[in-house]
Amino acid sequence: MAGKLFPRRLQNLMAVNLKKMSSDTKDAILKDKRNKIMAKGLPKQKPIEGVDQVLVVASGKGGVGKSTTAVNLALALAANDSTKTVGLLDADVYGPSIPKMMNLKGNPEVTPRAVIVSTPQDIALLDARRGTEMFRKVNVPVLGLVQNMSIFQCPKCKHETHIFGADGVKKLASELGLDVLGDIPLLVDIRETSDAGKPIVVSQPQSNAAQAYLKIAAEIVKRLPHPPT
Numbered sequence: 001m002a003g004k005l006f007p008r009r010l011q012n013l014m015a016v017n018l019k020k021m022s023s024d025t026k027d028a029i030l031k032d033k034r035n036k037i038m039a040k041g042l043p044k045q046k047p048i049e050g051v052d053q054v055l056v057v058a059s060g061k062g063g064v065g066k067s068t069t070a071v072n073l074a075l076a077l078a079a080n081d082s083t084k085t086v087g088l089l090d091a092d093v094y095g096p097s098i099p100k101m102m103n104l105k106g107n108p109e110v111t112p113r114a115v116i117v118s119t120p121q122d123i124a125l126l127d128a129r130r131g132t133e134m135f136r137k138v139n140v141p142v143l144g145l146v147q148n149m150s151i152f153q154c155p156k157c158k159h160e161t162h163i164f165g166a167d168g169v170k171k172l173a174s175e176l177g178l179d180v181l182g183d184i185p186l187l188v189d190i191r192e193t194s195d196a197g198k199p200i201v202v203s204q205p206q207s208n209a210a211q212a213y214l215k216i217a218a219e220i221v222k223r224l225p226h227p228p229t
Contacts, residue, residue: 054112060127065148075201076217120168144179149186182216
């Protein structure tokens with residue numbers, strides 16, 4: 001009985017070893033391919049036709065309204081007649097590898113400039129600081145900070161509440177030697193218009209929220225270098 005079982009056990013052992021060898025071989029091939037790709041380095045950054053300047057909108061963390069801010073700022077910049085010269089990049093900043101992935105370091109044809117979006121709460125401010133310092137390390141100028149969800153006004157009684165704290169971004173900006181480009185209130189209309197695909201800058205251009213985005217866009221334009229004529 002033992003003699004009959006041994007060959008089967010040997011076959012099973014050989015099959016396991018072959019399977020392991022196959023897996024190891026695949027891993028080795030993938031590792032070699034990865035090393036070859038990394039050895040080539042990042043592709044050289046090429047100029048974007050019709051774009052003289054690139055604006056990176058970043059936050060350092062999720063949940064602070066960066067994407068909504070980026071979209072409304074793009075539309076506000078269009079209202080300032082600057083979309084012919086400014087390209088807008090919605091970028092999350094979660095680690096030191098992000099600038100490398102975006103090819104921000106090196107000698108780009110168009111030097112990006114960053115705007116950091118944060119709420120006034122402490123945890124968001126920590127990430128905003130980290131994001132600012134990271135951009136500075138890769139020589140990307142930070143134009144300033146945007147304080148999002150700065151204040152909530154009850155639509156019925158108009159009572160105002162600083163849900164996430166008051167002036168946290170202003171304090172951080174002062175510590176970093178940066179300007180606050182503007183404040184955006186916490187409003188249901190901003191969320192609802194964005195979800196409907198009609199951002200508030202175009203759907204309610206006379207609203208206080210739209211005016212806040214327009215003001216920030218104007219502050220950004222002031223800080224962008226003028227292209228040579």
